[in-house]
Amino acid sequence: MLLLKNGHVIPGAGAPEQLRADVLIDAGVIRAIGADLTSPEAEVIDVSGHIVMPGLIDTHRHVWQAPLRGVGANMDMPGYFSVVLGRALSGYRPDDAHFATMLGAAEALDAGVTTLFDWSNVTRTAADLDAVASAYRDIGARAVVAQENPVVIDSALVTSARAILGPEYGDWDTSVRQIAEARELGLVTTMHAGGRLTRRLHDAGLLGPDLLWVHMNAVTDDDVKMLVDAGSGISVTPLVEAIMGHGSSPFGMFREAGGRPALGVDVVINAPGDLFEPMRDTLRTFTFASAGSLLDAVTIDAARAIGMQDRIGSLAVGNQADIIVLGGLSHLAGVSECASAVVTCLGRADVDMVLVNGEVVKRDGRLVHADLRSLRETGSGIAKRVLG
Numbered sequence: 001m002l003l004l005k006n007g008h009v010i011p012g013a014g015a016p017e018q019l020r021a022d023v024l025i026d027a028g029v030i031r032a033i034g035a036d037l038t039s040p041e042a043e044v045i046d047v048s049g050h051i052v053m054p055g056l057i058d059t060h061r062h063v064w065q066a067p068l069r070g071v072g073a074n075m076d077m078p079g080y081f082s083v084v085l086g087r088a089l090s091g092y093r094p095d096d097a098h099f100a101t102m103l104g105a106a107e108a109l110d111a112g113v114t115t116l117f118d119w120s121n122v123t124r125t126a127a128d129l130d131a132v133a134s135a136y137r138d139i140g141a142r143a144v145v146a147q148e149n150p151v152v153i154d155s156a157l158v159t160s161a162r163a164i165l166g167p168e169y170g171d172w173d174t175s176v177r178q179i180a181e182a183r184e185l186g187l188v189t190t191m192h193a194g195g196r197l198t199r200r201l202h203d204a205g206l207l208g209p210d211l212l213w214v215h216m217n218a219v220t221d222d223d224v225k226m227l228v229d230a231g232s233g234i235s236v237t238p239l240v241e242a243i244m245g246h247g248s249s250p251f252g253m254f255r256e257a258g259g260r261p262a263l264g265v266d267v268v269i270n271a272p273g274d275l276f277e278p279m280r281d282t283l284r285t286f287t288f289a290s291a292g293s294l295l296d297a298v299t300i301d302a303a304r305a306i307g308m309q310d311r312i313g314s315l316a317v318g319n320q321a322d323i324i325v326l327g328g329l330s331h332l333a334g335v336s337e338c339a340s341a342v343v344t345c346l347g348r349a350d351v352d353m354v355l356v357n358g359e360v361v362k363r364d365g366r367l368v369h370a371d372l373r374s375l376r377e378t379g380s381g382i383a384k385r386v387l388g
C-alpha cells in the first residue's frame with residue numbers, strides 16, 4: 001500500500017486539477033484521491049512540489065528497434081525497409097528481442113511512458129513472443145504486444161493486439177479476413193496507412209473503435225469525419241512522419257472534427273523516445289485553445305485509441321495505478337494550474353518517479369529494475385552484429 005502525499009494532481013480525462021491532494025494505492029489500483037487521506041498501513045511518499053499525473057501512453061512504437069537508435073537519421077522509406085526491417089530484423093534472435101525490448105521499455109519508463117503499444121515485428125516465433133513478453137514483466141512496464149498472428153496474452157502487464165499490413169500495404173481480402181479474426185478474439189487491429197482507402201472501408205462497414213490507424217497523413221475532411229464517427233483510434237507520430245516524408249500531421253484535422261487523436265514515437269532510429277517532443281511538435285503545427293489539452297493525446301485519448309480507457313489514462317478511483325511524478329515546476333505546483341506548463345516546458349529529466357500497476361519502477365530519478373547503462377551496452381552489441 002502506498003500513499004502519495006501533498007502532490008499537485010492532474011487527473012486527466014477532463015477532471016479539474018487538484019492543487020494539493022493525496023493518492024492512495026493498493027494492490028495496483030488507485031483506491032482514493034483527495035486531501036488529507038490517511039492510511040496506517042501505507043508507505044507514505046512525500047510528493048509536495050511535484051506534479052502527479054497519469055503515466056504516458058505511446059500508441060505506436062516498434063520497441064525492438066531500441067538498440068538501433070539514430071541509425072536512420074538520414075534514412076528514407078526504402079532504406080528503412082532494406083536496412084532495418086530487412087537486414088537488422090533478420091539478425092534478431094529471441095535473446096536479442098528480449099534485451100532490445102528491455103532497453104526500449106526501460107528508456108520509455110525513464111521518460112514517463114508507462115504503456116507501450118508495441119508493433120512487435122520481432123515476434124515471429126513463440127520463443128520470440130516469450131522473450132518480448134518476459135522483457136516487459138522484468139522491467140515492470142505495461143505493454144500491448146501487437147503481432148501479425150496474435151497469440152492472446154492477458155496478464156496484468158502484457159496484453160495482445162493484431163498488427164497487419166492493412167489494405168494500403170497488403171491486399172484487401174486478406175485485410176478484411178484479418179480484421180474479422182481479430183474481432184472474434186476481441187483484439188484491437190492496427191495498421192499503417194495514409195488514409196486513402198477510408199471511404200472504401202467505411203462503405204464495407206469495416207470501420208470501428210477496435211481499429212488503430214497509424215500516421216494517416218493523406219486523409220481528407222470526409223475521411224476524418226468517417227473515422228471520427230466510427231470512433232476509430234488514430235495514432236499520429238509527428239516527428240517520424242516529418243523526418244521520413246510521410247507528410248504533415250493530421251492531428252489538428254482530427255481535433256477540429258471532434259476526434260480524439262493520440263500521439264506516438266514510432267521508431268527511435270530517427271526520433272527521441274519520449275512523448276514530450278511529439279506534444280511540442282504538435283503545438284508548433286496547430287493552434288490549440290490550451291497547450292495542456294495535448295496531455296489528453298498521451299493519456300486518456302491514447303488509452304481510448306488502444307481500447308484501455310477503462311483501466312488506464314487517467315487518475316480515477318478503480319483505475320490501475322500507472323502514475324508519474326514530475327519535478328521542475330515546484331514554484332507553480334499547488335499554486336496555479338500546471339497542465340500547459342507540463343506540455344510546453346518539461347521533459348524526460350523532470351520525470352522523478354514512475355509507478356506502473358502500483359509498483360514504483362523509477363524513484364528519485366533512477367530506474368528501479370533496470371540498469372540503463374548495462375542495457376545500452378548489450379544493445380550496442382546487438383546493433384553492431386545485426387547491422388553488420
Ligand SMILES: [Zn+2]
Nearest residue numbers: 062119192266
Ligand atoms: Zn510504425
